[in-house]
């Protein structure tokens with residue numbers, strides 16, 4: 001307990017302050033902690049990237065060395081709505097998108113204006129942690145279309161990009177709006193977040209830093225020192241890349257031509273640029289880890305690493321984008337490291353981005369409100385869970401101004417059932433077909449398909465605690481009576 005050692009030093013310097021701290025530590029210890037984790041509230045550093053394709057996390061050495069090898073990587077993490085603003089609303093509130101009602105990046109589907117209009121900003125993971133005594137700070141991308149002098153409740157330190165949609169032109173630095181050089185935006189995010197950690201770590205209160213990078217979203221700004229990295233590297237040529245046969249898929253894919261040589265060359269070039277842009281995020285993770293170690297706080301700090309949504313680069317004949325029901329867009333791995341969390345473990349238990357806020361609340365020993373749909377994944381991360389009863393998580397794309405298809409995915413442990421609004425259905429056995437190249441809804445019975453259709457509707461209608469029952473329902477329908 002390094003912070004406890006510091007408390008003892010404070011005691012020597014100031015008898016009164018020392019007595020108060022000793023009392024606080026005694027009271028904290030007296031409350032006990034059922035998970036057996038740190039008695040002093042841990043720091044939490046949450047790094048969120050933008051549009052990151054699954055697998056690219058393996059090209060981030062500091063992330064690998066500090067977080068993945070020292071923590072748990074969840075290989076089945078469902079993004080409940082693979083688009084920026086809906087994802088960020090889910091992440092801050094711990095709710096499914098059908099409960100945040102944020103379905104797009106701007107009005108009337110979503111955006112900061114709608115998030116604020118629905119007063120969702122008033123009750124988030126920031127207010128929960130602020131209420132639990134944390135020093136909170138947000139850095140970088142907040143919500144699409146945020147261009148306001150208002151600092152949302154719960155944030156003590158505020159450094160958030162302003163602009164229309166993705167066009168960040170300025171930054172709100174603690175209420176002062178300044179011009180922003182977009183090329184340098186991620187460097188500044190890292191600098192401001194690093195300064196926050198350095199200045200606040202010696203305080204008595206624990207720190208919650210929510211650090212939001214623009215990488216690896218287009219247009220992939222990167223630093224000169226990374227210019228020579230990833231030369232000759234291409235998008236992984238999995239069976240999904242420029243898929244040979246798409247006759248098994250819904251019409252929006254079935255009617256696509258194979259990618260041209262020029263399109264593939266562009267995708268490979270974008271992929272290399274995006275990996276270079278991620279190195280700024282990676283350096284932040286390395287620097288933050290070093291600072292925490294120097295302050296003796298690394299073992300008292302949780303790291304959370306995730307993206308607002310995944311992205312595809314040429315899979316299933318799609319060029320570059322998101323908002324598709326396939327694994328590239330909806331299964332970026334959540335990575336956790338910190339007190340009590342297992343080391344160097346890939347955990348296959350089914351989790352979702354609606355679990356992140358309640359998980360952070362659990363780490364902070366803060367109370368998550370009853371509206372939260374997700375659940376803490378700490379029992380899985382620590383290994384305390386003897387069972388994980390969840391059998392499915394729902395991912396959706398709701399009607400919006402973008403072209404169809406709209407869809408709902410029932411993402412099960414090893415299976416995936418996709419219902420398209422246009423009537424098409426896809427089914428993948430992920431155990432034998434992890435790249436989703438052979439959809440075969442006929443491989444399961446009509447009763448099973450009906451059961452999965454009902455489950456999509458049930459999860460799509462759930463709220464709060466009842467979402468757990470909807471997600472825990474049996475994967476297969478009960479056998480018919482003889």
Ligand SMILES: [Ca+2]
Pocket residue numbers: 050051083084085217308309
């Ligand atoms: Ca995004």
